[in-house]
Amino acid sequence: MYPNSPPFTSYLLFFIPIFVSIPTKGVIGATFVVINRCDYTVWPGILGNAGSAGLGSTGFRLPPGGSRAFQVSSSWSGRIWGRTGCTFDPVTGQGSCATADCGSNQMECNGAGATPPATLAEFTVGGPAGTPDFYDVSLVDGFNLPMQVEPVGGAGACGSTGCAADVNRMCPEVLRAGDGQACRSACGAFGSPEYCCSGAYGSPSTCRPSEYSEMFKTACPRSYSYAYDDATSTFTCLGADYRITFCPSQTRQMQRSSSTPASALPSSQVAGTSSSSSGPPAATQTTRGFINSVSGPPEGIFKNPWMRGIIPGDSPAKMSHFALHYSKSPMMSALAMILALSFIHLACLQIVIN
Numbered sequence: 001m002y003p004n005s006p007p008f009t010s011y012l013l014f015f016i017p018i019f020v021s022i023p024t025k026g027v028i029g030a031t032f033v034v035i036n037r038c039d040y041t042v043w044p045g046i047l048g049n050a051g052s053a054g055l056g057s058t059g060f061r062l063p064p065g066g067s068r069a070f071q072v073s074s075s076w077s078g079r080i081w082g083r084t085g086c087t088f089d090p091v092t093g094q095g096s097c098a099t100a101d102c103g104s105n106q107m108e109c110n111g112a113g114a115t116p117p118a119t120l121a122e123f124t125v126g127g128p129a130g131t132p133d134f135y136d137v138s139l140v141d142g143f144n145l146p147m148q149v150e151p152v153g154g155a156g157a158c159g160s161t162g163c164a165a166d167v168n169r170m171c172p173e174v175l176r177a178g179d180g181q182a183c184r185s186a187c188g189a190f191g192s193p194e195y196c197c198s199g200a201y202g203s204p205s206t207c208r209p210s211e212y213s214e215m216f217k218t219a220c221p222r223s224y225s226y227a228y229d230d231a232t233s234t235f236t237c238l239g240a241d242y243r244i245t246f247c248p249s250q251t252r253q254m255q256r257s258s259s260t261p262a263s264a265l266p267s268s269q270v271a272g273t274s275s276s277s278s279g280p281p282a283a284t285q286t287t288r289g290f291i292n293s294v295s296g297p298p299e300g301i302f303k304n305p306w307m308r309g310i311i312p313g314d315s316p317a318k319m320s321h322f323a324l325h326y327s328k329s330p331m332m333s334a335l336a337m338i339l340a341l342s343f344i345h346l347a348c349l350q351i352v353i354n
Contacts, residue, residue, distance in 0.1 A: 029125055030242060031071060032072050032241070033068070033243050034069075035244065035246070036062040036063065036064055036082075036245075036246050037065070037245055042062050042084060042246050043083040043107065044062055045059045045083055045102050045113075046059065046070075047102075049078050052073075055070045055076075057108065058111065059102065059107050059110075074128050075124075077125065078123060079120045079123070080121045081147075082145050083101060084098055084099045085098025099145075100116075102114055103115060116184065116188045117141060119142075120141060121147055121149050132236040134234060135236075136223070136224055136234050137222070139223050139225055140224050142185045143163065143167040143168065146162070146163055146164050146246065148243075148244070148245045150162075152240060153239070155239060157235065159235050161233070162220070163219065164220070167216065167219050168182065168183055175189050175212065187226075194207070194210070196227075207228050209226055209229070
């Protein structure tokens, strides 16, 4: 062996950072970024199902153009929604919201769910064994604001879903709630078993779409319109991150009206109280035109520098963009392993030759 040849351990030390920086999906889970493209403040609420780890917050304030990211562990399941027209006392922190209030009397929902009507984004994040994520946007509990769920990366079908239409403006009078700021489901409005898919109507064969659920489905064809609307409303993706956007149709309008790209807007993680009661405009008349397109925020929000070292919530811990992205892809992890083994093999050959 040549006296200046590097020892075998130096090759191993070279590859240690590679294995450290490529954790598995079972450890990472997914990153959720909640974005507000509405021209009014939204107060998102978060409710995890029993057994799911907390995300660091169950409710917070999100001003127009703001965003906030959360690290979600594998096997997490729960729902995210947006509250509107909220007023919280700046001293006591107590208050309530005009739509989708969680009844906690605080900005944090503290384990309480949304009061219907509420547009819901529902998730079940895949486990460490490579199982896919399941996600949907549901109008089964009614509608209060437009919402879109868009996967970023991942493998499989990975379709975007949501409701970009302002259903409040086309909501029938009999379903209107909150002075036109929300639209109830037929179950919420009438409570009868045929609309609630309960009792004798508690199966897919007996609970069928109604004229009211068809209204929701026509406006938002990818969203759940009633309890057994699974075939066109449940989506899957393997190893993705997710953007949850309120008022997704506002994105292109913001890009057209400003010389600053929407992707360059700063993120906001404001968690303080607010005395404002801004919310969506009340509907003044029912329209017949339906908006079927689902447009979302630009790809740039996941390429901006602020996303590269972010760990959601208020944790000071950091994670490299490389580790976050490549840990989500089984193929890239396998390629990294092959590359590492190849270099180790070459190192062994050099030792034998020397």
